[in-house]
Amino acid sequence: xxxxxxxxxxxxxxxxxxxxxxxxxTVDGEIGVLPGHIPLLTQxxxxxxxxxxxxxxxxxxxxxGFAQVSGQKVSILADRAIEEEKIDEHAVEAAMQRAEDAxxxxxxxxxxxxxxxxxxxRFAVAQLGLRRxxx
Numbered sequence: 001x002x003x004x005x006x007x008x009x010x011x012x013x014x015x016x017x018x019x020x021x022x023x024x025x026t027v028d029g030e031i032g033v034l035p036g037h038i039p040l041l042t043q044x045x046x047x048x049x050x051x052x053x054x055x056x057x058x059x060x061x062x063x064x065g066f067a068q069v070s071g072q073k074v075s076i077l078a079d080r081a082i083e084e085e086k087i088d089e090h091a092v093e094a095a096m097q098r099a100e101d102a103x104x105x106x107x108x109x110x111x112x113x114x115x116x117x118x119x120x121x122r123f124a125v126a127q128l129g130l131r132r133x134x135x
Contacts, residue, residue, distance in 0.1 A: 001035045005051055007060065007076040014081040015051070015060060022074055023050040024067050025126075033069055040069040044078060046122035048130050059084040061130055063123035080123050087131045096124035 005022050007015040022033045025047030031040075046063035064079030099120040106114055 001072055002053075003033065003035055004073045005076070006074070007049070007062065007078060007081050009065075009078050009081050014078075014083065015076075017051070017053065017058075019051040019053045019058075021052045024074075024076070025049060025062065026067070033074055035072055037069050039071075040067075042067050044076070046119070046126045048126060049076070049081075059130060061087070061123065061126045063126065064119050079119065082127065084130060087127045089128065089131055092124045092127045092131075096121055096128075099124070 002018040002020060003022060005015060005017055005019045006013065020035075024031050024033065024042070025045045026042045027045040028042075030047075031042065033040075044062055044065045044067055047061070049060045049062050051058045051060070060081055060083050062076060062078045062081045065077045068075045068077075099117045102109065103114065103117050103121070109117075
């Protein structure tokens, strides 16, 4: 029996498919989910999400948010998510540079903005890592 995997960000539904397995990056490390997994709620870390369907693996990068496993459904509520083929290295590098430049003046930035900028950097690093490894 397949799993239903749904990945949603504040902007859009990024992914919605039936899959055989999914590996989710969490703040405590990766977890693998197979059909029949126990109910689970966990915090996402920035990293690579792997969904396997019919022997083929699809890769996405997620950052921030939560994952919920309930029955045969895996719901990912992510701050950010992107499919591998949509990653634009130049745009990611530019966004990461802007965030790093802004973080150089941490003392003049609100704590919530520091956290957001650090999240942008982590998400950018995860995207670049995936893209460069898959060349």
